[in-house]
Amino acid sequence: MEEKDEQDLILQARQGDTMALSLLMQKHYSFLVKYLIKVTLNPSLAEDLTQETMIRCIEKIHLYNGTSKFSSWLITIATNLYIDDLRKKKRERNWQEQEQALRKMRWQAARSQEEWPLVLDALGHLSEEVRMPIILKHYYGYSYEEIGNILNLAIGTVKSRIHNGIKSLRKELSPDER
Amino acid sequence: MSANDEQNTLDELNRGLRSLDDLHPVYTPDLQWFQAQILAEKKKLRRRLIQDLLLFWLVAAVIFTVTLTLFTQSKSLYLILQALATLVPAVWLLRARKRVDAR
Numbered sequence: 001m002e003e004k005d006e007q008d009l010i011l012q013a014r015q016g017d018t019m020a021l022s023l024l025m026q027k028h029y030s031f032l033v034k035y036l037i038k039v040t041l042n043p044s045l046a047e048d049l050t051q052e053t054m055i056r057c058i059e060k061i062h063l064y065n066g067t068s069k070f071s072s073w074l075i076t077i078a079t080n081l082y083i084d085d086l087r088k089k090k091r092e093r094n095w096q097e098q099e100q101a102l103r104k105m106r107w108q109a110a111r112s113q114e115e116w117p118l119v120l121d122a123l124g125h126l127s128e129e130v131r132m133p134i135i136l137k138h139y140y141g142y143s144y145e146e147i148g149n150i151l152n153l154a155i156g157t158v159k160s161r162i163h164n165g166i167k168s169l170r171k172e173l174s175p176d177e178r
Numbered sequence: 179m180s181a182n183d184e185q186n187t188l189d190e191l192n193r194g195l196r197s198l199d200d201l202h203p204v205y206t207p208d209l210q211w212f213q214a215q216i217l218a219e220k221k222k223l224r225r226r227l228i229q230d231l232l233l234f235w236l237v238a239a240v241i242f243t244v245t246l247t248l249f250t251q252s253k254s255l256y257l258i259l260q261a262l263a264t265l266v267p268a269v270w271l272l273r274a275r276k277r278v279d280a281r
Contacts, residue, residue, distance in 0.1 A: 018220070022212035029212075033204045038195050043202050058219045091192045109201055117194035138188050139195050 010070060013061050021061060024070065025054060032074050038130050038139065040082060041124045042101035047083070053078040068149070072142075076150045079132060083151075086128055098124055122172040130165035133158050138166075 006027075010018035015084045030052060036046035056077050056152060064073055086094055102124045109116040123131055135141045137158075144162075152159065248256040 018216050021216055022209050026209055027214050029206045030204045034199055037202055058216055114201055117197050119194035120189045178225055
């Protein structure tokens with residue numbers, strides 16, 4: 001789907017066209033689920049958040065102003081829903097859920113005879129507020145400013161979280177450097 | 179941490195994240211499924227809007243009836259109610275502002 005086609009679909013979807021919104025959501029569905037699996041490192045939570053994000057998208061499509069890409073808008077909604085979910089649960093419960101999800105993913109990888117990358121364990125041990133900007137910057141290639149807008153943070157905060165997060169990852173991956 | 183070390187970490191990170199896509203392949207539902215979801219959600223939203231509007235009209239009708247009854251039956255009670263409706267929010271606002279200043 002070309003950029004212009006997508007702009008047309010967005011315009012039609014904002015005017016209440018169900019087919020246009022369905023096409024848009026179908027096009028970005030896989031991108032959204034994959035993003036949520038990466039930031040949550042918990043596929044079942046990612047699935048729930050995808051459903052919630054889609055509901056929010058249906059409710060708010062008339063408010064989408066097109067200043068950012070449609071995929072970035074979806075990521076912003078999904079990220080905020082994830083942050084809300086984290087706030088609702090206690091830190092201890094979050095940590096336990098994260099450990100459980102990582103164990104399950106490692107087990108699934110072993111079952112399908114795939115190698116489990118150690119970097120994902122290290123990433124799972126970082127706090128969510130550090131993990132999210134690292135993935136947005138270094139995997140998805142967003143600028144510091146865009147990440148600041150998505151996470152509602154100052155650019156300086158985004159930079160320092162990414163810098164310290166990479167340092168922690170490096171330390172965890174090379175224990176002899178500790 | 180040297181620039182080389184950082185690059186190696188980032189390469190490893192990206193490889194790890196990419197492998198998640200293979201470990202958890204995503205199945206995208208067909209277009210009809212999305213259409214059904216959207217129609218169901220729109221129906222729910224419309225129902226919620228109608229409920230909210232009905233509640234709004236009901237509350238407005240009760241307030242209007244009480245005010246009109248007081249105005250025709252007891253002018254003094256009506257004036258007291260009007261004064262309270264002005265004073266209570268003003269006092270509440272002032273107290274809230276003082277609390278903010280004290281912080």
